[in-house]
Amino acid sequence: ELTYRQEKSEDTFQELRVPDYNPGKVVAKITDNAGQPIPCKVEFKAQEGTPQPDFGPATGAFSVKNLRYAPLGTFEQTVPAGKYDVTISHGPEYDAVFTTLTVPAGQTIELTAQLLRTVDTAGWISSDFHSHSSPSGDNTSSQVGRVLNHVCENLEFVPCTEHNRVDTYEPIIADLGIGRFISTVSGIELTGVPLPLN
Numbered sequence: 001e002l003t004y005r006q007e008k009s010e011d012t013f014q015e016l017r018v019p020d021y022n023p024g025k026v027v028a029k030i031t032d033n034a035g036q037p038i039p040c041k042v043e044f045k046a047q048e049g050t051p052q053p054d055f056g057p058a059t060g061a062f063s064v065k066n067l068r069y070a071p072l073g074t075f076e077q078t079v080p081a082g083k084y085d086v087t088i089s090h091g092p093e094y095d096a097v098f099t100t101l102t103v104p105a106g107q108t109i110e111l112t113a114q115l116l117r118t119v120d121t122a123g124w125i126s127s128d129f130h131s132h133s134s135p136s137g138d139n140t141s142s143q144v145g146r147v148l149n150h151v152c153e154n155l156e157f158v159p160c161t162e163h164n165r166v167d168t169y170e171p172i173i174a175d176l177g178i179g180r181f182i183s184t185v186s187g188i189e190l191t192g193v194p195l196p197l198n
Contacts, residue, residue: 023078024103028111030073030088037073038094038115039181041152043087044068047100050082061145069148071176081105091126091154093119127157132189136163147172151182159187
């Protein structure tokens with residue numbers, strides 16, 4: 001049962017009870033084949049009889065609809081109790097892991113996996129030279145969400161190209177501690193009229 005209490009005044013409370021809400025929790029630790037943390041995207045698909053999870057809006061960062069982005073391979077996620085098909089991935093150079101989880105009500109379970117690199121890209125770098133977010137005014141994703149999406153999909157070099165402003169992802173990469181996985185430079189997408197000036 002979920003109980004939420006809000007103080008309305010010094011001696012009055014407003015209480016909300018949800019008696020049938022008894023979720024479980026998934027604690028994840030995803031590594032590479034050397035046992036080191038690896039950024040990853042984890043998708044939860046509810047099997048029949050289990051409510052479809054919705055961890056946050058499409059404009060979210062770490063939690064987007066039924067996805068969790070884990071920049072260092074770890075997270076904790078509350079989910080409705082039930083059974084899930086789970087896909088763990090790190091871009092096309094690594095084999096995805098497909099598994100099934102049963103999450104009991106009120107309990108915590110572990111999700112562990114190793115992502116194996118099976119495509120040799122020695123001498124090559126994966127990149128996206130057209131990367132922007134809400135500061136550009138033409139979409140609603142945050143810069144943090146954009147960086148998380150890139151690093152978890154194994155993009156290794158991503159210039160920041162917001163519309164008509166020089167910007168950078170460097171502080172976000174530093175704050176997330178993911179500099180060994182992804183690099184960036186300051187950039188700009190100069191957009192104007194008549195199109196297609198960009």
